[in-house]
Amino acid sequence: MVKKLPALVGLAVLLVLPQVLGAEYSWLVLLLNRALIFAIMAIGLNLLTGFAGQISIGHAAFMAVGAFTSYGLGKFVGIPFWGALPIAGLAAGLVGYALGFPALRLSGHYLAIATLGFGVAVPQVLNLWESLTGGWTGVKPAAPYLLGISFREDRPFYYLILIALFIMAGLAVNLIKSRTGRAFIALRDSEVAAQAMGISLTKYKTQAFALSAFYAGIGGSLYAHMINYISPHDFGSGISMELFTIICLGGLASVNGSIVGAIFMSFLPKLTERISLVIQKSGAFEHSHFLQNVFKNFNQVLTGIILILVVLYLPMGLVDLWRKTKNLFTAKGVK
Amino acid sequence: MAILELKGVTVRFGGLVAVNALDLSVEQGSIHGLIGPNGAGKSTVFNVLSRYYDPAEGTATFEGKDLLGAQPHDVINRGIARTFQNVELFKGLSVMDNLMVGQHHNFRYGLLPALLSRILPSVKREEAEKRAKALEVLEFLGIAAYKDAFPAFLPYGIQKRVEFARALVSQPKLILLDEPAAGMNEQETHDLAQLIRIMRDKYKTTVLLVEHDMSLVMSICEHITVMEFGRKIADGTPAEVQNNPAVIKAYLGEEEEAANA
Numbered sequence: 001m002v003k004k005l006p007a008l009v010g011l012a013v014l015l016v017l018p019q020v021l022g023a024e025y026s027w028l029v030l031l032l033n034r035a036l037i038f039a040i041m042a043i044g045l046n047l048l049t050g051f052a053g054q055i056s057i058g059h060a061a062f063m064a065v066g067a068f069t070s071y072g073l074g075k076f077v078g079i080p081f082w083g084a085l086p087i088a089g090l091a092a093g094l095v096g097y098a099l100g101f102p103a104l105r106l107s108g109h110y111l112a113i114a115t116l117g118f119g120v121a122v123p124q125v126l127n128l129w130e131s132l133t134g135g136w137t138g139v140k141p142a143a144p145y146l147l148g149i150s151f152r153e154d155r156p157f158y159y160l161i162l163i164a165l166f167i168m169a170g171l172a173v174n175l176i177k178s179r180t181g182r183a184f185i186a187l188r189d190s191e192v193a194a195q196a197m198g199i200s201l202t203k204y205k206t207q208a209f210a211l212s213a214f215y216a217g218i219g220g221s222l223y224a225h226m227i228n229y230i231s232p233h234d235f236g237s238g239i240s241m242e243l244f245t246i247i248c249l250g251g252l253a254s255v256n257g258s259i260v261g262a263i264f265m266s267f268l269p270k271l272t273e274r275i276s277l278v279i280q281k282s283g284a285f286e287h288s289h290f291l292q293n294v295f296k297n298f299n300q301v302l303t304g305i306i307l308i309l310v311v312l313y314l315p316m317g318l319v320d321l322w323r324k325t326k327n328l329f330t331a332k333g334v335k
Numbered sequence: 336m337a338i339l340e341l342k343g344v345t346v347r348f349g350g351l352v353a354v355n356a357l358d359l360s361v362e363q364g365s366i367h368g369l370i371g372p373n374g375a376g377k378s379t380v381f382n383v384l385s386r387y388y389d390p391a392e393g394t395a396t397f398e399g400k401d402l403l404g405a406q407p408h409d410v411i412n413r414g415i416a417r418t419f420q421n422v423e424l425f426k427g428l429s430v431m432d433n434l435m436v437g438q439h440h441n442f443r444y445g446l447l448p449a450l451l452s453r454i455l456p457s458v459k460r461e462e463a464e465k466r467a468k469a470l471e472v473l474e475f476l477g478i479a480a481y482k483d484a485f486p487a488f489l490p491y492g493i494q495k496r497v498e499f500a501r502a503l504v505s506q507p508k509l510i511l512l513d514e515p516a517a518g519m520n521e522q523e524t525h526d527l528a529q530l531i532r533i534m535r536d537k538y539k540t541t542v543l544l545v546e547h548d549m550s551l552v553m554s555i556c557e558h559i560t561v562m563e564f565g566r567k568i569a570d571g572t573p574a575e576v577q578n579n580p581a582v583i584k585a586y587l588g589e590e591e592e593a594a595n596a
Contacts, residue, residue: 099406171450171451173453174449174450174451174453174454175449175450175451175452176394176447177452177453178443178444178449178450178452178458178462179435179439179444179449180446180449181449182428182432182435182436182439183434183436183439185425185427185428186425186428186436186439188424188427189424189425189426189427190423190424192387192419192423193419193423193424193425194425194436195385195387195407195408196385196407196408196410196416196417197407197408197411197436197437197439197440197501198409198410198411198412198439198440198505199408199436199439200406200408202407207446211446253427255560
């Protein structure tokens with residue numbers, strides 16, 4: 001039970017959070033929605049990078065495939081969001097599966113470059129496909145509507161994302177504890193030994209890419225119908241790098257870490273912005289023009305510093321904080 | 336009856352001939368040693384059998400069927416398992432899960448059931464079966480106490496045993512041991528010799544081992560093949576091999592020969 005405590009507390013907090021936030025904090029709900037969508041995609045990326053050991057820094061491309069598939073199905077085929085969501089995941093999964101084959105020949109830094117290239121190319125291609133994506137202008141995916149409930153507002157949409165996150169995290173946890181999850185870890189730790197155990201590198205690497213892209217596709221579809229305005233350039237390298245940072249900060253090869261990392265990375269810039277505002281307002285640096293200028297951009301500096309501190313002192317990720325705190329107490333004899 | 340048969344196997348790396356027209360025949364149910372000085376090509380032979388290397392010439396058959404057409408991940412389906420010279424355990428998996436990977440090819444369920452592994456009764460049953468099997472092998476090797484430990488925290492000797500267990504759990508017809516005694520002291524080597532013999536008897540398997548430690552090879556092998564510079568220089572029982580002049584020369588050098596002359 002103690003083992004499950006942090007997950008249960010986390011779930012309880014997530015369930016009531018939008019309700020306790022007052023109207024003046026509504027903007028926080030939107031931020032939270034984005035964070036949880038990123039958590040879903042981070043879980044997918046973690047399956048690929050953390051568990052199967054295959055790097056991808058072009059993951060936003062799969063998100064874009066999911067987003068525009070979902071939009072296109074609604075707009076041109078008339079499939080509502082509920083049907084389009086899983087198809088968007090499958091479409092991205094299929095693209096991921098295809099990318100898995102050239103990726104088989106590459107590893108480490110070379111795979112990083114190849115996925116980066118893929119991540120840069122996809123938005124460019126989508127940008128030219130104006131009939132679907134609207135090019136530079138972008139398109140407006142509609143808000144979902146089911147059983148008389150409109151998901152136009154952030155709060156109902158929040159619960160929709162939470163259910164999706166719960167399902168996707170559950171599937172990932174199941175997968176990790178299965179033969180496929182063990183095969184991913186095995187090929188990450190020793191390709192030679194994994195093959196000797198009957199694990200086909202082709203089969204499991206492409207499966208890892210497909211699964212991971214499936215998660216990104218689901219995330220992309222949710223994102224498109226939440227934000228209600230997308231253009232190909234919303235899915236650039238910045239998003240890919242953010243996802244990669246999330247899993248490294250939160251914890252590689254950890255589902256909980258992916259969620260914690262996504263929430264942390266979404267709220268950190270807001271937090272540092274507040275801190276730097278307070279410092280500026282205090283007028284402490286009025287005597288020095290130079291320091292005033294420094295503290296104008298203090299939020300970005302502080303964000304950077306915190307990121308560096310986390311990777312320095314928590315190389316296993318933010319999830320390790322829980323274990324470390326627990327050890328601190330058990331070491332003092334408190335069980 | 337020979338379970339494994341190599342004929343004229345030649346492996347070249349660029350200009351270097353690592354294995355030169357090697358014939359090797361391993362009897363079913365035997366403990367067969369493949370020995371030779373450093374660089375003789377022993378590990379290369381193992382890597383051909385594991386299908387990591389393709390020989391330039393020659394054939395290899397296992398139970399009468401061609402082995403060279405198999406992919407590396409198919410080899411275990413034929414009934415060949417192996418251990419590695421420098422222990423290759425999966426460090427991110429517990430000892431138990433390492434043995435679960437050892438049974439990977441015996442699982443029936445695929446990707447979709449895997450996503451619901453903790454819900455579907457059929458998957459849970461299969462997992463439980465395989466876990467029980469793994470525990471049985473761990474108990475046989477006397478390392479069941481370490482089942483939940485991660486390999487990196489275990490002493491080297493135990494790690495080697497875990498690797499043994501991982502190979503055994505697949506119930507192989509042939510088990511390839513790549514320098515099982517490397518890094519072990521005299522007592523550990525002695526225990527290992529016992530273990531290999533008991534393992535062969537209990538699991539009715541055939542053992543082919545590459546080894547430097549002569550005492551181990553001489554004490555447990557029923558048949559020995561000696562290699563030097565990629566060539567086979569002797570083949571026979573431990574007694575025959577021990578007295579073979581070519582073998583003495585390979586191991587002790589020219590001076591010994593001069594002194595004898």
